[in-house]
Amino acid sequence: MLGSDLVMYEEEFKQIDAELQRLLTQANAKVVFLVDKNGQLIAATGETENLDTTSLASLTAGNIAATGGMAKLLGEKEFSILFHEGARDNIHISIIGQRVILVVIFDQRSSLGLVRLRVKKSAEALGSIFNLLLQKVEGGKGAGKAGDSPFAEITDEDIDKLFG
């Protein structure tokens, strides 16, 4: 099957979360979150209590996928930044390392210029965290890690139980 599944470990999750919080503060944003290109929410920080982050994640990925399709038709590799302007809130979306999507929601307390600047800095930091994570996942597969895998001992019964 194509590529490898995305796996997240405690250590990297903490690093990512810290970086997102830094970005949230420095960019004066309302919400910052990270989605993988298939629409799975990886991490979110800020005023997320009343926000449907799961749906936002899926729609963001759909948005990026559609824009990517447009890019291909124009002979571009990708459009790496998208920006949606609203009456109150704005959304800044950028692709990091061709694999994950960084979303920043902000209002009039911040500005597009500031968000762009801070996103650029965070993108580098997040990019290297993900590179290390991928190496770890590739290296760990099959060797030693199998013991920790929640799937190793899965039975039909476990799956039947899911449906009650």
Added chain:
Amino acid sequence: MSFINYSSREINCKIVYYGPGLCGKTTNLQYIYKKTNPDSKGKMISLATETERTLFFDFLPLALGEIRGFKTRFHLYTVPGQVFYDASRKLILKGVDGVVFVADSQIERMEANIESVENLRINLAEQGYNLDAMPYVVQYNKRDLPNVVPLGEMKKALNPRPVPDFEAVAMDGTGVFDTLKAIAKLVIMELKKGQEG
């Protein structure tokens, strides 16, 4: 491509409902949405036209409880069935873990079914997937209608491998959860294989 998060102890998988226009993909999701405990589902999102034809996709996040201490979440998507939305269909197949093919049992839709399976095979191959080697189930929908193709014939035309298949009437829910359960099982078993490898 599933997402296993050891930090929040979650497993996320993506399942796509595929099939020709008006075969009942969205109806499957709507029934699942209606019958699921409010605690375990998110909002269902439908990007549809005013006439309720799916434009881009429907999306339904579903939390199914825990396996070995890991919360399992399935993200269900449908594709737009109409032939000319092929570009959108390709996008939605990105990172898919399992596919449900919903066939329309009516005689006059048989050709559309066959065309749609072929289209699925091609679009998957473009993403590097092989339909014959991935979690896949087939649903024969609209079995309540008078002008349906006999089951044996449908199996022969649409499910040669064969994979698990189900008769359904998505409108009243017949076969909907059997189908979902079967694909969920195959996806989790595939994950297990992947982890061992």
